[in-house]
Amino acid sequence: MPSTLSRERLAKLAVLKRTDPQAWREIVDLVLEVERRDQRQEYEQSFLAS
Amino acid sequence: MAGWGGKRPGVGRKPGIPRGPGVPGRVKARNRYRDLAERAGTEGISPLELQLRTMRELWSRAHANGEMDITLAEKACQKARDCAVFIHPKLSAIEARIETPLTMSDELLVLRLERAFDRLDRLRLPLLIEDAGDDASPAEEVADAVDVVP
Numbered sequence: 001m002p003s004t005l006s007r008e009r010l011a012k013l014a015v016l017k018r019t020d021p022q023a024w025r026e027i028v029d030l031v032l033e034v035e036r037r038d039q040r041q042e043y044e045q046s047f048l049a050s
Numbered sequence: 051m052a053g054w055g056g057k058r059p060g061v062g063r064k065p066g067i068p069r070g071p072g073v074p075g076r077v078k079a080r081n082r083y084r085d086l087a088e089r090a091g092t093e094g095i096s097p098l099e100l101q102l103r104t105m106r107e108l109w110s111r112a113h114a115n116g117e118m119d120i121t122l123a124e125k126a127c128q129k130a131r132d133c134a135v136f137i138h139p140k141l142s143a144i145e146a147r148i149e150t151p152l153t154m155s156d157e158l159l160v161l162r163l164e165r166a167f168d169r170l171d172r173l174r175l176p177l178l179i180e181d182a183g184d185d186a187s188p189a190e191e192v193a194d195a196v197d198v199v200p
Binding site: 008009011012013015016023026027029030031032033034037 | 150151152154156159160162163166167169170171173175
């Protein structure tokens with residue numbers, strides 16, 4: 001799945017992963033959860049539309 | 051029932067009793083008991099101290115002859131039980147609220163993500179990556195960024 005993160009943010013995340021793994025983990029968890037909820041909403045919408 | 055609705059006789063606050071938190075003469079029960087306890091302490095031996103001393107005396111007498119006098123020991127236990135509530139605080143359950151992205155509301159999640167992005171945007175990239183520009187950032191760096199296994 002393509003990430004909603006821009007390339008600049010992705011590059012910064014890559015740096016953060018090495019410099020501050022805990023902060024990196026927090027951001028990645030937030031991003032993944034937002035994407036998961038978006039996907040779920042799309043899935044539910046597809047049922048309503050059909 | 052005598053009637054329908056209206057004022058009922060004998061209900062409500064009794065006349066002459068001051069009302070409201072700012073009215074003089076109204077002393078909180080907590081303060082009243084604290085004053086009483088302080089006075090009891092300054093005037094002589096406090097009730098708690100008396101019970102503790104009695105308990106210790108009973109306990110030492112219960113063991114005076116080498117063997118435990120069960121009657122005295124039981125009396126000491128009674129005193130101990132009375133004092134324990136003032137000395138040993140009861141442990142109560144504490145509800146721990148651990149917040150994770152999974153349990154956050156949508157609004158809070160978005161707010162946290164925005165803050166996280168603000169922090170991320172303020173981060174300065176190392177010179178090599180920054181100079182290379184967006185298109186030239188190494189593919190493995192990008193893949194590495196979202197790889198959730200550190």
